[in-house]
Amino acid sequence: MMTDIVMNEEKPQTGVRLTEQQLRARRARSIAIAVSLGVLVVLFYIVTLVKGPGVLVRPL
């Protein structure tokens, strides 16, 4: 069928194509952001344990 043929055809790639260097840099940045967010989550978790039930009670 005509529709199948159109759907199976490989579309030409458009838009920005990243170079190897750009891909590597983006991957490194993504990992750094993930690690930072992970550290923040762990920090909030530990501080909650340390402060206990009074976690929201803090001196001015």
Next chain:
Amino acid sequence: MSLTVSRVEPSIAGVGDYLELMKPRVMSLAVFTALVGLLIAPIHLHPVIAFTALVCIAVGAGAAGALNMWYDADIDALMERTAARPVPAGRIAPGEALAFGVTLAVGSVVVLGLLVNVIAAALLAVSIGFYVFVYTMWLKRSTPQNIVIGGAAGALPPMIGWAAATGSVGVEPMLLFLIIFFWTPPHFWALALFRSEDYARAGVPMLPVVAGEAATRRQILFYALILAPLGAAPWFLGYASVVYGIVAVAAGAAIVALAFRLHAERNGYAASKRMFAFSILYLFLLFAMLLVDRVATELIGWSLA
């Protein structure tokens, strides 16, 4: 009518470039002085909360550095000392630096406020705001007093550390604030003396560029004469031990002697380079001695208990 659309190239900035954007050397000084402010406070914080406070102060200082590099990219590109920074070198786009700085600034203040206390968070916000809006955007390009007034931003970390521990501000951290405040002019003007061509090229009105080298040397001596007794003040006001006092008086005498030699110097920059290097050691010595003092007091307290 034609519409020009400029395409921004995908970033090649690595993690190291973003770390460089945070001015790690300035950041380490902020963290060290904040640590001292935090540890000499009469109230002891839980180590996890103290660590959180220091991380927030480090990130806040880094945010201020990133926003400074974003705003100053045009003049940084003209100066030999700063031309290789990530924004003028083209490794990070200005918009990326701005977004990075704003995210870290807001994040550090909010986390410090939520996990430690609001006074410390407010002081951190003031410190970042003062550095970015007052120093970077206003004073730096308009007056030779830029680093004198702007120095207040760099002098705040011990007060933030103290406030993180106590939730208030006392006389001791104000003394530490004053020490860093009066240390900043001799430190930066010593640097400006041997980098004056750089500043002149970029149109930054640093004192040696505007008032000349002789006037700058006089001003360095003036501030060194104020700094030396201020450095010893924690001892004679009873906040630090006699060991601190001896170190502070000796280091103060050395910085005044260097300022006199610099004042007498006519040719070459050897004395200004010595002054610059020693000023870093001076501040480190004083704050390290305050730390030693505190640790020694704790140890003596434990051994007597």
